[in-house]
Amino acid sequence: GAGVSQSPSNKVTEKGKDVELRCDPISGHTALYWYRQSLGQGLEFLIYFQGNSAPDKSGLPSDRFSAERTGGSVSTLTIQRTQQEDSAVYLCASSLAGGLAGYTFGSGTRLTVV
Amino acid sequence: AQSVTQLDSQVPVFEEAPVELRCNYSSSVSVYLFWYVQYPNQGLQLLLKYLSGSTLVKGINGFEAEFNKSQTSFHLRKPSVHISDTAEYFCAVSDQNAGNMLTFGGGTRLMVKP
Numbered sequence: 001g002a003g004v005s006q007s008p009s010n011k012v013t014e015k016g017k018d019v020e021l022r023c024d025p026i027s028g029h030t031a032l033y034w035y036r037q038s039l040g041q042g043l044e045f046l047i048y049f050q051g052n053s054a055p056d057k058s059g060l061p062s063d064r065f066s067a068e069r070t071g072g073s074v075s076t077l078t079i080q081r082t083q084q085e086d087s088a089v090y091l092c093a094s095s096l097a098g099g100l101a102g103y104t105f106g107s108g109t110r111l112t113v114v
Numbered sequence: 115a116q117s118v119t120q121l122d123s124q125v126p127v128f129e130e131a132p133v134e135l136r137c138n139y140s141s142s143v144s145v146y147l148f149w150y151v152q153y154p155n156q157g158l159q160l161l162l163k164y165l166s167g168s169t170l171v172k173g174i175n176g177f178e179a180e181f182n183k184s185q186t187s188f189h190l191r192k193p194s195v196h197i198s199d200t201a202e203y204f205c206a207v208s209d210q211n212a213g214n215m216l217t218f219g220g221g222t223r224l225m226v227k228p
Contacts, residue, residue, distance in 0.1 A: 105157035
């Protein structure tokens with residue numbers, strides 16, 4: 001597609017429920033990144049994919065968080081048993097291999113856990 | 115390991131005044147530097163980047179930044195700001211040791227007042 005598409009744009013969920021956030025990167029971008037941005041905070045790195053593999057999972061905050069990427073394209077970030085501290089904007093970005101052209105970001109998914 | 119420090123969390127400025135947003139980095143190898151802008155309720159957009167060559171880099175919307183290796187800085191400047199420049203600005207650094215992944219600073223909120 002022309003840009004990085006994230007869905008849903010907004011998600012309100014009850015504490016303890018599971019949620020899935022989707023990212024559709026720019027066609028041909030082999031690298032895909034997930035970040036979390038809490039209210040008034042900077043960007044917290046979560047996970048990075050090169051193709052379908054995730055060489056760096058160091059940023060996932062707990063084992064409730066997981067992500068996968070299939071076909072070298074769409075990625076899904078899953079949060080199980082959501083907690084209120086998971087409330088944030090989840091940003092996805094993609095880039096060509098290497099990333100020196102810069103990342104292209106999606107508009108994010110605003111997750112609110114009530 | 116690389117890191118980025120944005121010294122000012124908020125910068126208030128009057129319309130048509132000049133502005134400088136400060137960014138300092140640390141890295142043990144040659145770096146690549148980026149500035150991103152995030153308008154309210156949107157994802158991040160690349161403003162400009164330094165990969166090599168001229169240390170003065172011009173970007174979109176009249177912004178420019180200067181790479182200063184001796185001071186390990188990459189400050190962002192604009193000679194005359196507009197109300198529409200009100201946004202969050204993120205500095206980011208990458209180097210070959212990091213697999214060209216970006217490390218972001220904490221962000222600076224630019225508030226342009228009439």
